[in-house]
Amino acid sequence: MRLYYGGYGHNPSGRQYVYWGNNNLRTGQNVVAPVTNKWSGRTYNTMFTIMRTSGADTPMANNEAQRLSQRGIGIKSIVGTDTLKLPGGQSYDSKKAWKEDSANRYDMKIRERLFGSFLPKDSSQARNRLLGGDDGE
Numbered sequence: 001m002r003l004y005y006g007g008y009g010h011n012p013s014g015r016q017y018v019y020w021g022n023n024n025l026r027t028g029q030n031v032v033a034p035v036t037n038k039w040s041g042r043t044y045n046t047m048f049t050i051m052r053t054s055g056a057d058t059p060m061a062n063n064e065a066q067r068l069s070q071r072g073i074g075i076k077s078i079v080g081t082d083t084l085k086l087p088g089g090q091s092y093d094s095k096k097a098w099k100e101d102s103a104n105r106y107d108m109k110i111r112e113r114l115f116g117s118f119l120p121k122d123s124s125q126a127r128n129r130l131l132g133g134d135d136g137e
Helices: 059-070 095-115 123-131
Strands: 002-008 017-021 030-036 043-055
Touching: 002 030, 002 059, 017 030, 043 059
Parallel strands: none
Antiparallel strands: 002 017, 002 043, 030 043
């Protein structure tokens, strides 16, 4: 057993979380980890990216386990490595296809935030809308 430190999603930033896992996981790997919503108490699985590891019997692991148990927090275990079974999980033919899909999703999210229900069809329509010009419709 090892302690795995990391965050949620593909590019975690900010707070790090701690999970137990078996010895065959590595830094940078995406795995499935359980998360409990603190308001509803519902537990669900999410993608977790490992950022750092520590052996189970090292002083660092013992200190972390003690610190969390004093606060009444139990360390959960990593569920598995099959992230495709998560909601929205899908496979891609190549890294390029994944990057293109990721960029398109990000652009769509930004457009929804900027324009609400009006989604421009392309960047020139968006620019005209921002500048107050004719949007071509």
